[in-house]
Amino acid sequence: MAERLMGVETEYAINGMCGQDSADRAAIVSSLLDLARALPNVRDATSSGMFLENGARLYLDTGLHVEYATPECPNPWDAARYVEAGHRTMLRLLEDFARGPARGVEAGCFRVNVDYCGSGATWGCHESYLHKVDPSLLAYHLIPHLVSRIIYSGAGGFEPFSAGLRFTLSPRAAHIQQAVSSESTRARGIFHTKDEPLCSDYHRLHVLCGENLASQRAMFVKFGATCLVVAMVEAGLEPGLGVQLASPLEALRTVASDLTLRQPLRVERSAGMTALAIQKHYLALAEAHQHDPFMPPWAPALTAEWRRLLERLEEGPAAVDRVLDWAIKLSLYSSHAGRYGLNWDRLPFWAEVTDRLLERLEIPAPDGPTFLDQVTGPNTPIPEKAANLAKLLRAKGLDWEELRRVLAERANFLALDVRFGQLGAQGVFSQLDEAGLLDHRVPGVDNIEHAMENPPALGRARWRGAVVKRVAGEIDGDWKCGWDRIFSRKHGRLCDLSDPFATREFWRPGPPF
Amino acid sequence: MRFLQHTREEQRIPGNGEEGTSSASLEKYRSEADRLLAAGDEAIRRALSSADSQAFLNASRQQGGE
Numbered sequence: 001m002a003e004r005l006m007g008v009e010t011e012y013a014i015n016g017m018c019g020q021d022s023a024d025r026a027a028i029v030s031s032l033l034d035l036a037r038a039l040p041n042v043r044d045a046t047s048s049g050m051f052l053e054n055g056a057r058l059y060l061d062t063g064l065h066v067e068y069a070t071p072e073c074p075n076p077w078d079a080a081r082y083v084e085a086g087h088r089t090m091l092r093l094l095e096d097f098a099r100g101p102a103r104g105v106e107a108g109c110f111r112v113n114v115d116y117c118g119s120g121a122t123w124g125c126h127e128s129y130l131h132k133v134d135p136s137l138l139a140y141h142l143i144p145h146l147v148s149r150i151i152y153s154g155a156g157g158f159e160p161f162s163a164g165l166r167f168t169l170s171p172r173a174a175h176i177q178q179a180v181s182s183e184s185t186r187a188r189g190i191f192h193t194k195d196e197p198l199c200s201d202y203h204r205l206h207v208l209c210g211e212n213l214a215s216q217r218a219m220f221v222k223f224g225a226t227c228l229v230v231a232m233v234e235a236g237l238e239p240g241l242g243v244q245l246a247s248p249l250e251a252l253r254t255v256a257s258d259l260t261l262r263q264p265l266r267v268e269r270s271a272g273m274t275a276l277a278i279q280k281h282y283l284a285l286a287e288a289h290q291h292d293p294f295m296p297p298w299a300p301a302l303t304a305e306w307r308r309l310l311e312r313l314e315e316g317p318a319a320v321d322r323v324l325d326w327a328i329k330l331s332l333y334s335s336h337a338g339r340y341g342l343n344w345d346r347l348p349f350w351a352e353v354t355d356r357l358l359e360r361l362e363i364p365a366p367d368g369p370t371f372l373d374q375v376t377g378p379n380t381p382i383p384e385k386a387a388n389l390a391k392l393l394r395a396k397g398l399d400w401e402e403l404r405r406v407l408a409e410r411a412n413f414l415a416l417d418v419r420f421g422q423l424g425a426q427g428v429f430s431q432l433d434e435a436g437l438l439d440h441r442v443p444g445v446d447n448i449e450h451a452m453e454n455p456p457a458l459g460r461a462r463w464r465g466a467v468v469k470r471v472a473g474e475i476d477g478d479w480k481c482g483w484d485r486i487f488s489r490k491h492g493r494l495c496d497l498s499d500p501f502a503t504r505e506f507w508r509p510g511p512p513f
Numbered sequence: 514m515r516f517l518q519h520t521r522e523e524q525r526i527p528g529n530g531e532e533g534t535s536s537a538s539l540e541k542y543r544s545e546a547d548r549l550l551a552a553g554d555e556a557i558r559r560a561l562s563s564a565d566s567q568a569f570l571n572a573s574r575q576q577g578g579e
Contacts, residue, residue: 013573013575015569015572015573016572017563017564017568017569017572019564020564020565020568021568022568022571022572023572025572063575065575106563110573112573115573115574115575116570116573117570117571117573117574117575119574119575121575122575123575318546321546321549322545322549331546331549331550331553332549332550332553332554332557335550335553335554336553336554336557339554367567368567411566411567411570412561412566414566414570415560415561415566415567415569415570416557416560416561416566418569418570418573419557419560419561420560422560426559426560426563427560428553428556428557428560431552431555431556431559431560432549432552432553432556435552437545437548437549437552438549
């Protein structure tokens with residue numbers, strides 16, 4: 001059986017409120033990083049961040065957000081466990097912050113994927129998978145998987161570019177503009193060509209179309225299934241054969257907007273396949289080879305969980321409404337809309353009306369319903385269009401008042417989607433989880449406190465964590481750390497971590513320059 | 514809400530065998546769903562009570578990214 005390694009980067013949205021006013025986010029983020037420096041750590045050689053004693057990296061990334069990169073993990077249980085360890089670390093920092101001098105500032109940390117303020121920005125959750133495949137082969141075999149896995153890996157939420165409320169399985173899908181791209185901050189691709197191995201003799205697949213998730217089960221299958229697909233390509237199999245999407249981008253939009261999971265996608269030399277059918281295709285191949293020598297030892301356990309999840313998905317969204325992020329949200333948000341007298345089924349219609357009106361008016365998305373006065377008032381700039389629309393609405397038994405109510409509630413729903421993944425007791429997901437009402441936990445994704453302070457048992461992260469733990473207390477040690485080395489100029493020593501599967505600490509004279 | 518009622522009525526209830534749904538398991542499922550939605554509403558109420566939503570969104574505005 002072959003070992004594999006994977007890792008996850010989580011970008012956290014941080015904000016602070018002081019009553020109804022925004023607090024200084026830069027100051028909050030800076031304080032959180034200062035507090036993190038009290039944890040056992042070694043300074044990051046390439047940023048103002050640090051490597052922690054569990055082998056993870058914590059740093060400040062573009063856009064004033066804190067990013068936590070897990071150590072390299074040998075299986076999907078560990079990948080999910082160290083993601084959770086990152087959350088727990090952030091929570092601890094927030095608790096320390098709350099006890100600090102900035103009293104009155106309520107700082108929050110959120111697992112969210114898109115900015116609903118119209119900035120066009122996102123918070124990423126990037127996955128990395130170590131492999132030895134010719135990178136030029138991967139897009140062909142990976143894209144159908146990455147598109148179709150949204151049925152379980154989608155975070156759920158609202159279309160970020162709509163001025164209405166349009167629920168989607170994957171808010172991030174709206175930001176994906178190409179099938180293949182080398183960009184990560186604009187013109188993003190379903191498949192990202194970045195190949196920065198950070199080690200010797202391997203490549204690193206960097207997936208940036210994934211989303212921050214709260215459900216352990218969704219994370220577990222997402223990491224595990226993707227890793228097995230990569231393993232199969234590496235072994236010379238052709239998992240992408242027979243499921244090539246005629247238009248990957250169109251398929252991505254279709255899967256993200258299809259709440260029934262029944263919409264067929266255009267597949268080359270096929271009458272069309274649903275996302276579920278494409279996932280079953282990959283699963284069947286993984287099951288057929290799960291005991292082969294090239295597969296990791298955890299493959300049978302993963303395929304069993306993968307199969308269970310797909311079987312539940314076959315029954316529709318209600319079958320997973322306590323399991324998967326998007327389905328939990330769909331259930332809660334639609335119920336919440338009903339309580340506020342909003343017709344959930346009509347929200348996509350009103351979103352379409354709103355978007356077309358704004359396009360016609362050539363104004364940006366408004367904060368509330370006041371722009372409707374402009375449209376429907378006596379001095380409307382689009383009299384003919386407004387009259388036709390009013391006529392159309394009357395024929396459907398609808399009126400502008402319903403849209404006014406939708407737009408009045410819009411900010412609440414968007415804020416709710418941000419609050420869903422808030423870390424700590426205020427988060428909606430956390431509250432439901434604490435009450436034992438969800439079915440998202442995976443046996444084996446546990447011992448989170450231990451994972452905060454200890455690295456995975458296998459691979460170079462073990463040695464990175466051990467060295468960080470050992471030297472972190474040295475006041476004059478001058479230690480610096482990267483993914484592939486830890487060194488001290490002062491001591492003239494370097495721990496070489498360029499072998500990702502290192503089985504011991506390998507020291508040589510340093511520094512590396 | 515209607516979407517959920519609609520889909521729940523159309524779909525098989527999860528966790529049941531091939532024979533279909535017994536009224537007891539259907540009742541149990543409905544009860545669990547009701548509990549989830551009730552707790553969800555309470556969680557949402559708490560989450561949204563602390564700040565004006567638009568102000569909160571503006572405070573979360575991303576600058577740059579990834």
